[in-house]
Amino acid sequence: MPVSDDLQKAQRFREAALPYLDDVYTLARYLLRDASDAEDAVQECYLRALKHFDSYRGPAMKPWLFAILRNVCNAEYARRAHSHAAIEDTPGAADQTPMWQESEASPETEVLRTRDAGAIRKMIDALAEPFKETFVLREINNLSYREIAEAVGAPVGTVMSRLARARAMLRAAWTAEEEHLR
C-alpha cells in the first residue's frame, strides 16, 4: 500500500519536524541576514528533509534539520558570492561603518528594550562565519555542544574554540557600541 505508507510517513514527518519551524527559520535569518532568502531556504530545507526522512535515524530532529539547512544556505552563499562580486568592488564599500557604530538615531528610553534586541541581532549578524553559526546554535537555538558538532560536522573541540571566539568578538562589538552611545 504505497499511498498510505507515504501518508503515514508525511504525518510522522509533520509531527517530528514542524515543531522546529521557528528554530530553523531563526537560524536561517542569522545565516542569510535576509528575511525572504531565509524563507526560501527554510522551505527548501523542509522539502529536502521530507525527501530524506526515510534515511533519518536520529539521534535528534533539531540538529538533523539544522545540518540540512546549512547545506541549503551554503548553496545560497555560493550563489551570492557569484552575484555579489561586483558590489564588493564598488569604491567605498570597504569603508562602510561597522554595524555596531550605526546607532546615530537618538535612543529614547521607552523603546530602548526592543531597540536593544534589534541592536544585539545586528551585532550577531555582523559576526564572521563559522563563529556566528556556532554562537547562534548554542545561544539562540539551545543546542548542546555535541548537537552543534553533529549539525556542523566538526569535532566538539572545534565547536568549543569557535564558541569562545564568537563570544569574545561579540563582547568586543558590544563594548564598542556602549562606548559609542556614551
Next chain:
Amino acid sequence: MTCDEAKILLHALLDNELDAGHAREVEAHIAACPACAAEFAAQREMKRVLADTNLRYSAPASLRTRIEASIPQARPQPSRRSVLRGFAMGSAVSALAASGVVAVVLRQDDQQRILSEVVSAHLRSLQAGHLIDVVSTDQHTVKPWFNGKLDVAPPVIDLTAQGFTLVGGRLDYIDARAIGAVVYKRRQHIINLFVSQTASTEHRPPKTQTMQGFNCRRWGERGLNFWAVSDIGGDELSEFVDKFEAAMKANVEG
C-alpha cells in the same frame, strides 16, 4: 591549566557542559587568575543579558502554510469509515512502527514501561480482594459505576454470550493516572481490560506482547488505549479482543 585553555573552557563551564572534574579545574584556575576571572564574569554577564533578550525569529504564517501544503496531507480525523479502513491497514502500520525512527522508538520504550505497569496491575488484581470494586455481570451496572470516577468511562460490553463473562470493574493506576479496568472471566481465568484516554484518535491495530508469562494485547481506537491482559493463550486473547471490538463497533453503529 593555562590561561589559553581556561579562556576556552570557561565557556563550557558557563554552558554547563563540563563534567564535575573539569569544572573544578576551571573554577580553581579562575579563582587563582584575575584575568580569567574578569573574562568569566564579563561572559557570564553577557550570557545573562542575551538570555533576557528575545533573539529568536518567528516563521511567518505564510511560510508555515506553504510548508504544510508541501507535505502530503494525511487522513484527517478518522471517521468511522476510515477507522474500519484502519483494520485493513494494520500490517502496513506495524511495518512502519518497526522502521526505527527515533520518535517511534522512544514511544515504544514508553509503551514497554506502560506494558510492565499493566502486567503489574494485572498481578495485583489477582491478589485476594483486589480484583473488583463493583461486582456485577450487568454492563448497565458496571458502566455507570465508572462515571464520575474517571475522565472517560471505559466502554463496558457484556460478552457472556460470546464466552467471556463480565464480572465487574475496578479503578486502577497506570502511568500515574487513574484508569478503568473491566474484568472478564474465561473459565477460571481472569482477563483485565484496561482502558485509558489518549490524545491520539488514530487507530492502532491490536498487537500481542508477552511479559512475565502473561499475554497482553493492546490496541487503540477512538481516542482510547486498550490493554487486555490474561494468562489465557494468545489465540483466546485475540478472540476476546476481536469479539470486544466487533461488539463495540456494533454498539457505535447500532
